[in-house]
Amino acid sequence: MIVYDLECRAGQHRFEGWFKSSEDFARQQERGLVSCPHCGSAEVGKAIQAPRLSRKGNQMVEAPSRPQQPSRPAEVPTAPVASAPIPAEAVEVIRKLAQMQVEALKSSRYVGKNFAEDARAMHYGEREAEAIHGQTSASEAQELLEEGIAVMPLPFPVTPPEQAN
Numbered sequence: 001m002i003v004y005d006l007e008c009r010a011g012q013h014r015f016e017g018w019f020k021s022s023e024d025f026a027r028q029q030e031r032g033l034v035s036c037p038h039c040g041s042a043e044v045g046k047a048i049q050a051p052r053l054s055r056k057g058n059q060m061v062e063a064p065s066r067p068q069q070p071s072r073p074a075e076v077p078t079a080p081v082a083s084a085p086i087p088a089e090a091v092e093v094i095r096k097l098a099q100m101q102v103e104a105l106k107s108s109r110y111v112g113k114n115f116a117e118d119a120r121a122m123h124y125g126e127r128e129a130e131a132i133h134g135q136t137s138a139s140e141a142q143e144l145l146e147e148g149i150a151v152m153p154l155p156f157p158v159t160p161p162e163q164a165n
């Protein structure tokens, strides 16, 4: 006996058919003796089999399709923004913060892009400790924090002295 996965052409119903041999199946199919148990259609053929590994290894085998990982959106540096009118109290707080930053930075030296380098040098005692501020990337700031170096983002952008009028 031989078993075939069959499919009717009309309704794509799948069912199994048992035959004495492949010739027997061909003969019965030719005469319209093989009919779909679901809809009675005699338009029946072998269902397309999922590809399988053969011992000869000469059959095409479909690689398992993996759902594509959604590509991560490019990291865009974010800046604080407000889309709604800012309440007066908030404006006052922000003004005070800005003032505090100005005061804090009076005793701090602007080191620009050397920030990470200088911060490390001070942390490892290669130079005298002092308050500095400057520019660094988020990833570099993260590395500094991981090394135990206290850094914090300034709430307001700082105009480099060489650019100030």
Ligand SMILES: [Zn+2]
Pocket (backbone or CB within 6 Å): 008, 010, 011, 012, 013, 036, 037, 038, 039, 040, 041
């Ligand atoms: Zn059918």
